[in-house]
Amino acid sequence: MNRHFGTFALMSAALAALSAGPIQAGAENSIIVASTTSLQDSGLYDYLLPIFTRKTGIIVKVVARGTGQALDMGHRGDADVVLVHAEAAELQFIAEGDGVKRYPVMYDDFVLIGPASDPAGILGETDVVKAFQAIGLKHATFISRGDRSGTHIAELGFWKEAGIDIDASKGSWYRPIGQGMGAALNVASASNAYVLSDRPSWLNFGNKGELKILAQGDPRMFNQYSAILVNPKTHPQVKQELGMRFIEYLVSPQGQGDIAVYKINDQQAFHPDAKGAFP
Numbered sequence: 698m699n700r701h702f703g704t705f706a707l708m709s710a711a712l713a714a715l716s717a718g719p720i721q722a723g724a725e726n727s728i729i730v731a732s733t734t735s736l737q738d739s740g741l742y743d744y745l746l747p748i749f750t751r752k753t754g755i756i757v758k759v760v761a762r763g764t765g766q767a768l769d770m771g772h773r774g775d776a777d778v779v780l781v782h783a784e785a786a787e788l789q790f791i792a793e794g795d796g797v798k799r800y801p802v803m804y805d806d807f808v809l810i811g812p813a814s815d816p817a818g819i820l821g822e823t824d825v826v827k828a829f830q831a832i833g834l835k836h837a838t839f840i841s842r843g844d845r846s847g848t849h850i851a852e853l854g855f856w857k858e859a860g861i862d863i864d865a866s867k868g869s870w871y872r873p874i875g876q877g878m879g880a881a882l883n884v885a886s887a888s889n890a891y892v893l894s895d896r897p898s899w900l901n902f903g904n905k906g907e908l909k910i911l912a913q914g915d916p917r918m919f920n921q922y923s924a925i926l927v928n929p930k931t932h933p934q935v936k937q938e939l940g941m942r943f944i945e946y947l948v949s950p951q952g953q954g955d956i957a958v959y960k961i962n963d964q965q966a967f968h969p970d971a972k973g974a975f976p
Contacts, residue, residue: 727756731767731776733847734877735873736922739897739966744959749946755939761877765845771795774932777940780849780947781920795932796925802947803956803967804921805896807851809912810882811837812889819912828912829859832929835871838890842881843873851920852893858917882908895920895967921970924948947971 719941736742746757760770764781771779772795780802781787789795809828811819817837819828832839833856856863863871874884878898884904885892894902897909912950924944927936946952953969960966 698910699713706942711963718766722880722971723861725936726754726939727758728760728777728936728943729760729770729775730780730943731760731762731770732739732780733764733767733782733922734761734782734879735782735846735848735895735898737761738877738879738901740897740901740961741897741956741959741966745955748955749943749952752946752951753942757943760932763846763849763877765850768795771927774927774934776927778943780922780924780925782920783850784921784923786850787923787925790925794930795928797928798925800924800944800948801923801970802922804919804970805967806913807848807893807918807920808896808899808910810885810894810899810908811891811911813909814889815911816889822912823911823914825855825915825918826858829855832861833861833863833866836868838870838888839872839891840881840885840888840892841871841873842878843875844877846877847920848893848895851918855893855917875942882889897961900961900964900966905940922967 714732742759750756760776763769764783764786767779767781768786768790770776771790779796787799791799809825810820811817817831817835819831822828841852853863872890874881878894879902881892882894882898882902883904884890884906886908889907924947926937926940926944927935929937948971953971956967956969957965
């Protein structure tokens with residue numbers, strides 16, 4: 698079958714199902730979404746998923762992992778949808794035939810957190826590369842997620858832009874933990890260390906201790922989240938219709954509005970950014 702025709706047929710079938718109401722009781726009505734720990738730690742799913750379930754009757758089971766591990770689940774066909782934040786990895790996932798199409802959903806930004814004492818002297822810095830250079834120069838304690846997450850990928854990119862070969866330069870001051878955003882923030886709080894975080898996870902974090910936002914506002918700290926249906930041609934077990942209904946909700950006017958009104962401590966957590974995925 699012509700590849701483009703197959704993709705068109707797949708999307709047409711999914712779109713035809715999007716306007717349907719709640720599915721009938723007794724049907725297999727759950728999907729698995731492989732997603733990021735940052736979205737879990739921000740509290741967004743606790744707010745958003747009950748709205749979607751009331752609207753459709755579809756139960757969403759989130760498996761929160763770093764973006765790399767979430768995409769691994771998609772590669773194995775262990776999820777119906779992935780919702781992650783690492784564009785290059787997402788496009789590779791689709792190019793390899795494991796995803797159908799990338800739908801931008803929303804964005805937030807990264808912030809560089811550190812102790813109030815600020816041994817690297819980065820308070821008020823708006824150039825994220827200069828902030829990383831200062832931390833590396835001072836060998837100030839830095840907690841890395843070290844888990845192939847979107848946040849970890851962004852962090853490694855900032856070290857590279859700063860001209861620091863972190864594999865060659867890291868010592869006891871650089872501490873990868875191989876865990877999610879909440880855990881990284883907890884370790885940073887306990888050790889008065891620097892850490893890169895998405896803003897919503899930081900806003901929702903309750904154990905801040907002496908930590909505060911020290912550097913923010915660089916356009917390079919922009920953080921896009923996108924949803925991808927795992928390819929049912931490659932993985933026949935994928936629940937195409939239910940997965941597409943979840944994606945359609947996220948990018949619909951209602952879903953975008955629901956995302957826009959979610960706040961943490963009176964601050965907007967995520968900015969809807971569907972970019973007309975369903976015109």
